[in-house]
Amino acid sequence: MAELNKVTCGGLLKGNTGVPACYMDLSVINGIILTPIGYTLTKAEIASTLLSKLQTSTLATRANRIYPVLNFVDIKDNTEQPSYQTLGFGRKVLLKEGKYSFEASYLDGGLCLSNQLRNFNPIKWAAFLVDSNGVLIGTKVGDNLMAIPLNLFYAFPYGIATSSEPASYKLNIEIEPKYLNEEIGFVQTKGEFDIFDTVKGLLNLVIKETTTLAAGKIEIMVTNSCGGDNIYDVYGTNLANITAWISKNATTKNGITITAATPVPANKTIELTLDTADLDYPAVASKLTIELNTAAILAAAPILMVGYEGANILTQTV
Amino acid sequence: MNNITIYGVNFNIEWAKTKTYKQFLEHFKHLFKELTEDERENNLKKVWETANKVQVDEHINTQPDTKITKYKKEKIGKKESL
Numbered sequence: 001m002a003e004l005n006k007v008t009c010g011g012l013l014k015g016n017t018g019v020p021a022c023y024m025d026l027s028v029i030n031g032i033i034l035t036p037i038g039y040t041l042t043k044a045e046i047a048s049t050l051l052s053k054l055q056t057s058t059l060a061t062r063a064n065r066i067y068p069v070l071n072f073v074d075i076k077d078n079t080e081q082p083s084y085q086t087l088g089f090g091r092k093v094l095l096k097e098g099k100y101s102f103e104a105s106y107l108d109g110g111l112c113l114s115n116q117l118r119n120f121n122p123i124k125w126a127a128f129l130v131d132s133n134g135v136l137i138g139t140k141v142g143d144n145l146m147a148i149p150l151n152l153f154y155a156f157p158y159g160i161a162t163s164s165e166p167a168s169y170k171l172n173i174e175i176e177p178k179y180l181n182e183e184i185g186f187v188q189t190k191g192e193f194d195i196f197d198t199v200k201g202l203l204n205l206v207i208k209e210t211t212t213l214a215a216g217k218i219e220i221m222v223t224n225s226c227g228g229d230n231i232y233d234v235y236g237t238n239l240a241n242i243t244a245w246i247s248k249n250a251t252t253k254n255g256i257t258i259t260a261a262t263p264v265p266a267n268k269t270i271e272l273t274l275d276t277a278d279l280d281y282p283a284v285a286s287k288l289t290i291e292l293n294t295a296a297i298l299a300a301a302p303i304l305m306v307g308y309e310g311a312n313i314l315t316q317t318v
Numbered sequence: 319m320n321n322i323t324i325y326g327v328n329f330n331i332e333w334a335k336t337k338t339y340k341q342f343l344e345h346f347k348h349l350f351k352e353l354t355e356d357e358r359e360n361n362l363k364k365v366w367e368t369a370n371k372v373q374v375d376e377h378i379n380t381q382p383d384t385k386i387t388k389y390k391k392e393k394i395g396k397k398e399s400l
Binding site: 258 | 320323328330333349
């Protein structure tokens with residue numbers, strides 16, 4: 001209750017200095033999982049479905065997707081020092097705490113991953129940090145673990161290789177101190193699963209026609225967007241599945257029935273047969289589109305291509 | 319019903335259900351060209367039969383569409399009686 005002319009001086013209401021036998025000592029940060037702001041793991045998910053929740057989230061639609069970057073090879077701590085002012089008689093006063101800032105280096109993925117990560121630069125992100133012991137670090141919200149809102153995520157342009165150093169790939173991350181101190185939340189995953197091996201980001205696939213659409217038939221080649229290698233030898237059987245594909249009328253966006261998907265080993269392509277009698281099949285000189293289905297559909301039975309997403313849409317004139 | 323893969327080709331079963339056997343054969347006349355005519359038709363017949371849960375008459379290609387219509391009516395009649 002407020003009172004006139006009464007000053008309330010904060011007493012120490014919590015905090016002691018005993019040293020526990022078992023305590024959290026965070027190890028070096030080996031990776032981050034970028035998430036949309038507000039992404040939260042509930043108490044129930046942490047208790048029983050943590051791995052599947054994380055894996056499912058890597059395949060989710062953009063609004064709910066998480067993006068693991070779990071391959072750091074070095075960390076440089078650039079955290080600001082606290083700012084003080086020294087008063088006239090020599091006494092120091094704390095003005096503000098420094099913010100956590102670190103520069104993380106990675107090698108695997110090279111320029112491909114670097115250019116993918118640079119797409120994230122203009123957007124506000126949250127993130128879980130993952131230390132080398134597989135501790136997933138976020139911020140505690142009630143009984144839940146929320147990803148830490150980042151002050152800054154920045155993927156540098158790649159650093160040019162020199163005669164003494166290889167090309168370098170770096171991220172800069174800045175975090176408010178409270179999230180890794182008073183409000184820290186963490187989950188030890190090591191005993192449950194290996195987060196570095198089991199939670200992975202998606203790879204982009206590019207589709208292109210090798211024969212243009214004719215009488216409802218089209219042959220398509222599927223390549224990795226990075227490197228451009230044809231994935232037919234590994235995934236030809238998986239891609240020869242109607243469920244892997246979506247065709248739409250380019251104007252109405254209504255779906256067009258795909259009646260068969262045929263592997264063509266000689267060309268290392270997939271031939272799709274469309275229903276030209278479908279009411280949504282465009283008239284002559286109009287356009288239709290073909291694309292791969294969502295990452296979640298590609299990952300599920302019967303296709304079972306886990307970790308891939310189509311990066312482009314083909315447009316064909318009838 | 320799931321799609322069905324015959325000789326490496328994945329067929330849309332739901333779509334096949336909506337077609338007569340003759341329409342089905344006509345639509346896929348470009349498939350299995352590397353096979354003999356008998357092998358080719360056997361593959362396609364298996365797909366259509368699986369989709370429609372009826373057997374194709376041996377002489378279906380020479381029959382008018384009414385033959386197929388008869389099969390389809392029988393199948394629909396069974397569904398209705400359930």
